[in-house]
């Protein structure tokens with residue numbers, strides 16, 4: 365199989381995993397599809413949208429399935445502005461070490477011995493987050509699950525594998541992204557973290573974002589979105605807008621674990637992720 369075909373096959377497999385639509389080609393072009401390429405139906409289809417893939421030229425087809433994103437133009441889509449949140453910074457004169465932590469490693473050290481909330485009681489490992497210190501994208505989830513608690517790493521297990529595929533689909537190797545959660549210790553039985561637990565833990569997250577200085581933040585799931593934007597609005601209400609956290613764009617989408625439960629959310633997630641990709645450059 366040629367390099368081109370291998371790339372097409374990989375691309376289409378990613379699209380299929382993400383729930384991408386089939387795109388019907390005019391008669392005749394379908395024969396360009398490879399019969400052995402997953403996702404290609406001889407005689408009917410081609411790869412879906414590539415307009416946000418690096419190298420795509422302006423004006424290429426974009427699917428019309430993302431509401432409110434491109435009124436009047438496919439080349440200069442307008443994404444509505446959303447909420448803007450500027451959380452208070454650390455007090456330079458306080459003894460709190462979190463705002464003064466000078467590196468991601470320093471934050472991880474603080475987290476490792478943290479007992480600021482009840483989630484420290486049953487944890488096996490803290491999960492501070494991992495990835496590139498100069499990442500252009502920060503992914504924020506809710507909290508560690510069972511496998512994360514066992515390994516001390518964020519987004520591992522089936523949901524983590526799906527996240528890795530989502531990132532690969534926008535040509536971002538996982539290692540180039542900083543991945544973390546709102547709370548750094550596993551809530552019992554994977555319950556939603558409670559308000560006081562989030563309040564105790566969120567200074568770590570804000571300091572991590574401050575240090576990484578990403579071009580964009582992807583908030584995966586309602587807890588991440590509501591925490592980052594200091595709102596009680598639902599995830600559905602927060603999607604399809606560009607919010608801001610201290611001026612950094614925040615895009616809201618579904619958590620990969622939710623996608624595993626409801627594959628119908630893969631397509632809207634794919635739309636959201638491509639919006640985030642545009643800020644990375």
Ligand code: SF4
Nearest residue numbers: 478481484549564565
């Ligand atoms: S969840 Fe956060 S605040 Fe609570 S003990 Fe763990 S690191 Fe500390």
